[in-house]
Amino acid sequence: MREVFLVGLSHHSASIAVREQVALEGEELKAAMGDLRSRQNVQEAMVISTCNRVEVVIVAESAEPARRFFLDRAAGADGHLYEFHGSHAVRHLFRVAASLDSMVLGEQQILGQVKEAYGLASSAGTAGSVISRLCNRAFATAKRVRSETDIGRGASSVSQVAVELVEKIFGNLKGRAILLVGAGKMGALSAKALASLGADRVLVTNRSRARATDLAAQTGGEVRDWAELAKLLVEADVVIVSTGAPHFVITHELAHATMKSRRHRSACYIDLAVPRNVDPRCASLDNVFAYDMDDLQKVVHTTKSARGEEALRGEAIVEAEVMAFFAEREARAAIPVLAALRRRAEDIALAEVQRTLAQLGPKLDDKGRKSVEAMARAIVNKLLHGPTARLKEAASSGDSALPGAAAELFGIENESAAEADRPAGAAAASIVVLSEKR
Amino acid sequence: MSVNILRLAALLYTVGAASYILFFARPIHVRAARVGLWTIGLAFVVHAASIGVACKQFGGAEFFNLRGGFGALAWIGAGAFLLLQRLYPLPSAGAFVLPLVLIAVLPGVFGLGPDAPWSIPQSIRGPSLTVHIATAAGGVALFGFAFGVALMYLLQEREVKGKRFGALFSRLPSLETLDRLNQRLVRSGFVVYSVALLTGALVAKKAWGTSWSWDPQQVTSLVVWLLYGALVQLRHIGVRGRRYAILTLAGFILVMGSMLAMGAVPQVTRHGGNFQ
Numbered sequence: 001m002r003e004v005f006l007v008g009l010s011h012h013s014a015s016i017a018v019r020e021q022v023a024l025e026g027e028e029l030k031a032a033m034g035d036l037r038s039r040q041n042v043q044e045a046m047v048i049s050t051c052n053r054v055e056v057v058i059v060a061e062s063a064e065p066a067r068r069f070f071l072d073r074a075a076g077a078d079g080h081l082y083e084f085h086g087s088h089a090v091r092h093l094f095r096v097a098a099s100l101d102s103m104v105l106g107e108q109q110i111l112g113q114v115k116e117a118y119g120l121a122s123s124a125g126t127a128g129s130v131i132s133r134l135c136n137r138a139f140a141t142a143k144r145v146r147s148e149t150d151i152g153r154g155a156s157s158v159s160q161v162a163v164e165l166v167e168k169i170f171g172n173l174k175g176r177a178i179l180l181v182g183a184g185k186m187g188a189l190s191a192k193a194l195a196s197l198g199a200d201r202v203l204v205t206n207r208s209r210a211r212a213t214d215l216a217a218q219t220g221g222e223v224r225d226w227a228e229l230a231k232l233l234v235e236a237d238v239v240i241v242s243t244g245a246p247h248f249v250i251t252h253e254l255a256h257a258t259m260k261s262r263r264h265r266s267a268c269y270i271d272l273a274v275p276r277n278v279d280p281r282c283a284s285l286d287n288v289f290a291y292d293m294d295d296l297q298k299v300v301h302t303t304k305s306a307r308g309e310e311a312l313r314g315e316a317i318v319e320a321e322v323m324a325f326f327a328e329r330e331a332r333a334a335i336p337v338l339a340a341l342r343r344r345a346e347d348i349a350l351a352e353v354q355r356t357l358a359q360l361g362p363k364l365d366d367k368g369r370k371s372v373e374a375m376a377r378a379i380v381n382k383l384l385h386g387p388t389a390r391l392k393e394a395a396s397s398g399d400s401a402l403p404g405a406a407a408e409l410f411g412i413e414n415e416s417a418a419e420a421d422r423p424a425g426a427a428a429a430s431i432v433v434l435s436e437k438r
Numbered sequence: 439m440s441v442n443i444l445r446l447a448a449l450l451y452t453v454g455a456a457s458y459i460l461f462f463a464r465p466i467h468v469r470a471a472r473v474g475l476w477t478i479g480l481a482f483v484v485h486a487a488s489i490g491v492a493c494k495q496f497g498g499a500e501f502f503n504l505r506g507g508f509g510a511l512a513w514i515g516a517g518a519f520l521l522l523q524r525l526y527p528l529p530s531a532g533a534f535v536l537p538l539v540l541i542a543v544l545p546g547v548f549g550l551g552p553d554a555p556w557s558i559p560q561s562i563r564g565p566s567l568t569v570h571i572a573t574a575a576g577g578v579a580l581f582g583f584a585f586g587v588a589l590m591y592l593l594q595e596r597e598v599k600g601k602r603f604g605a606l607f608s609r610l611p612s613l614e615t616l617d618r619l620n621q622r623l624v625r626s627g628f629v630v631y632s633v634a635l636l637t638g639a640l641v642a643k644k645a646w647g648t649s650w651s652w653d654p655q656q657v658t659s660l661v662v663w664l665l666y667g668a669l670v671q672l673r674h675i676g677v678r679g680r681r682y683a684i685l686t687l688a689g690f691i692l693v694m695g696s697m698l699a700m701g702a703v704p705q706v707t708r709h710g711g712n713f714q
Binding site: 164165167168169170171262263264265266283286287289291295298299302 | 594597598599601603607610611612613614615675676677678679680681
């Protein structure tokens with residue numbers, strides 16, 4: 001019996017040192033999927049590989065080929081692997097796609113990455129009907145979770161918070177300047193994020209000019225002299241400060257004088273340094289908006305706990321979708337039984353019609369023959385109408401006992417496998433052919 | 439007759455204001471803002487009909503008391519809001535401005551027309567009187583708008599500065615947007631109000647023989663004019679943001695206070711009907 005197996009490791013179970021040993025990209029990833037598919041008993045395969053997780057989904061008889069995928073690449077991966085099969089594997093994949101398993105809950109990238117993995121598996125020819133249905137349902141689930149819960153709301157990183165704040169103060173940054181004071185890494189990140197608001201200029205200043213030149217290249221800014229700081233503050237609307245200095249770089253006096261020269265046009269100071277570089281008293285000045293690392297991190301924290309609550313609602317959606325997925329699959333499983341049942345009945349009808357017509361011979365005219373054939377078809381249809389409807393209903397409500405019982409009752413289980421190649425409705429077609437031949 | 443039409447208009451204003459408030463409270467309901475816009479548009483038309491019928495009924499005398507004055511103010515305010523939404527769409531402002539419009543309409547709902555049988559003396563009738571009334575109401579309506587926007591500014595400033603980032607934070611527009619809109623409203627209100635003062639002087643000359651007679655209404659109007667004039671000038675020396683918003687609030691409170699005082703205290707001003 002073939003099943004869906006999912007084996008993987010993620011930021012929950014393995015350190016980056018292990019993850020990077022098994023992570024793959026592009027052509028390598030495609031080749032790995034092809035390789036998996038070629039193993040014995042593996043019908044379908046897909047590999048999701050991101051910086052936070054590597055997961056192998058296979059449709060096979062055991063999880064062994066998927067485990068081998070990891071162990072061949074990193075012998076030490078053994079203790080870090082998790083393994084799911086059947087509905088647990090389906091649930092896990094849905095949760096991953098809906099970003100309920102992500103390091104940053106509700107982040108949007110993961111869905112794109114799963115889509116990419118599916119695209120690669122499709123083009124490599126390793127994704128069959130099971131993985132296709134599974135992925136499409138996973139994408140639909142992710143979409144539902146995103147639109148029906150607030151899991152994607154709020155700013156989930158310090159630079160995102162900075163962007164939101166600046167947006168609420170200035171609207172956009174067209175015609176405005178960002179000043180980057182100091183060479184901290186967070187500062188550069190935030191400056192890049194803020195540049196997305198359309199700032200005209202990014203100015204960079206640092207005590208050591210070499211580092212400033214470096215940063216300017218990274219952020220697309222222009223280097224300015226450290227000695228000019230007071231002048232730069234007048235010029236810039238958003239100031240990001242992240243120096244290593246153990247004292248205030250922007251003092252209350254400096255900010256006060258700056259605001260006077262700016263004619264009190266609003267200024268936003270974002271202090272990413274610890275210890276702080278901007279005197280907290282600056283915030284009390286009119287039209288000065290000053291934030292430190294604590295303020296920003298508090299917002300990130302609030303977002304995270306809000307997302308945690310939303311995730312619970314997301315889990316409920318995932319649960320419903322997992323059930324819907326299996327209901328659909330079982331409905332599909334009932335179809336072979338139905339087809340076999342119909343074929344069996346039609347075969348009998350066909351044989352009986354043939355016998356009757358042969359016995360009657362020339363006594364019956366064309367019209368008479370057609371009536372006999374129509375009668376046989378009508379009896380088959382009427383007899384099967386009720387059972388067909390009930391089987392479909394039972395299957396879609398997740399009851400797999402009835403299709404099994406029907407198969408057993410009519411003794412069609414063995415035959416249905418043998419006749420699987422025969423196109424459906426062939427028996428009905430042969431009745432028509434028969435009447436034409438005569 | 440005109441009162442009943444006005445009551446219908448008031449009902450529509452209520453629905454419109456409620457829709458905008460709903461939109462502000464739950465921004466997902468974008469449709470609420472659209473319903474609000476159409477309802478206010480309809481209310482504006484119905485209100486216009488009510489004013490037209492009242493003019494026929496009372497010959498314009500209804501504008502000379504508090505109820506009629508507020509009614510004209512509300513009508514022009516609603517019109518300005520509709521115009522503003524076309525030029526400068528900011529649906530969240532509806533929740534702050536339209537309740538003011540509704541409040542201004544309410545006194546008229548309880549009976550419209552002059553307090554006593556009275557008609558405008560022939561001596562002061564003329565285009566300058568019409569323009570005077572229209573621009574006075576228009577100027578005050580724009581100041582009222584500025585009041586609403588300044589209130590939005592102060593609320594948003596409190597969120598941004600106080601690091602609160604709650605529901606208001608995400609629903610109110612950026613401080614820059616509000617500050618600039620406030621400035622535009624104060625400026626255009628000042629221009630319109632200036633016209634009201636000039637035409638007022640012309641009417642006064644015709645009525646009382648002198649364009650300036652230290653009438654309390656004239657004095658308070660001049661004070662209001664000076665205040666907003668100062669506000670326009672102060673912008674150039676860097677009064678903006680919070681201080682500007684507070685001054686805008688103070689200006690409108692002065693306007694409303696003087697309007698109520700003039701209307702409530704009998705005989706304090708000759709504006710109410712003594713045009714001899």
